[in-house]
Amino acid sequence: MLLAASKVLDRLKPVIGVNTDPERSEGHLCLPVRYTHSFPEALQKFSRGEFRWLWRQRIRLYLEGTGINPVPVDLHEQQLSLNQHSRAFNIERVDDERSEASGPQLLPVRALNEVFIGESLSSRMSYSWAVAVDNLRRSVPTLKGLASYYEISVDDGPWEKQKSSGLNLCTGTGSKAWSFNINRVATQAVEDVLNIAKRQGNLNLPLNRELVEKVTNEYNESLLYSPEEPKILFSIREPIANRVFSSSRQRCFSSKCNQFPTPATSSLLRLLKRFWEEELAREFVMHLISAAEVTNFT
Incomplete structure (x- = not known):
């Protein structure tokens, strides 16, 4: 689909x-x-x-900067071993280093579920930065490290320096998919929190299974929204918070979107990613824009 x-x-x-x-x-x-x-x-x-028609918002994605690979890859068609994966991206890296900074490039796909921005092999010591749009991936040069380091601005708000396992940005359609499983809470966690609140606040709150499940279900259902709503929910996966990096909002809606915006005037989320390799800082700016809907037979 x-x-x-x-x-x-x-x-x-x-x-x-x-x-x-x-x-x-x-x-x-x-x-x-x-x-x-x-x-x-x-x-x-x-x-x-x-x-009846069901209109679904989709995400249109612009990339800007150096090292942008204009050719997306179908993930279902690419099943490489680790060594093959590394060599493939090293070849692209040679070509990318010769290119200069480019203007905003519109990806030739529209994301119906979500866009994920993060390291393509985050559990390895050597991996590549990638942008996944539903089933398609856009890759950029090979990096060294364990987490994604970036600065983020939502709805033209202040920039925040973050380090995490990546970001998931979903539509209302995608709020039932990966995004839901990133943000959902288990009944065990809810029960632990309610027990702490009861103990700290000296509350006479009868904690039974029915109450815990009711609170859990209400919270998890609040993560879902209509596919027709013109807004995007972004979620930060496993954020690192310390003296250097902050994470004021682990998930948030971004709703500044027009029907046919341009990346220069209507970016609802901008992401600045720096690549530190061979003492050279590389960066690109991403523009996420709500775009045309796709219809679904129901």
Whole structure:
């Protein structure tokens, strides 16, 4: 479904999702499971107009700076070993070093679920910085380190220096996917917090399983929002907070978006990433903009 949606660059083509593996896939973007085994019935309803349109916001992404690889890679088509992965990015790095800083480049895909910005191999001592848009990845030069170091500004607000395992920026559609699992809390954590609050505040609060589950469900449901809403939720994965790096907001909505903005005037999130390699600082600025919707058959 995500791959099919990435091929649609306007809002004139409807996208119909069919769950071909309901035993292993929830299929949030697909028709109800019963239509998997009776798809002709779904086509008949579609031809008779017995459906409603569901508009979904998508993310349009601009990259600016040096070392930008203009060719995205389909992750489902690239399954390399670690050595192959490293060599592949080293080749790109040679080409990138010869290039000068470029103006804003619009990625040729639209993110229906989310954009993830972070290290492509964050658990290794040698890895590459990557931007993943649903199923596509944009890569830049190989780095050394363990975490992502960047400065971030939301809705033209003040810049904040951060270090983390990366950022996830999702639409309302993607709020049910990776973003939800990044931010959701378990009943065990909620129960521990309520016990501390009860003890510290001398509260006569009866803690039972029903209350804990109710609080947990209400919090987790607050992480979801409509696919039609023109805003983006960004989440910071495993932020590092100390004397140097801060993390005032681990997740936040960014809602400054127009229908057809330009990167110079309507960036709702700007990310400045510095690459420290061979005593050379590299940087690029990212612009995230809410763009045209994609339709879904329901």
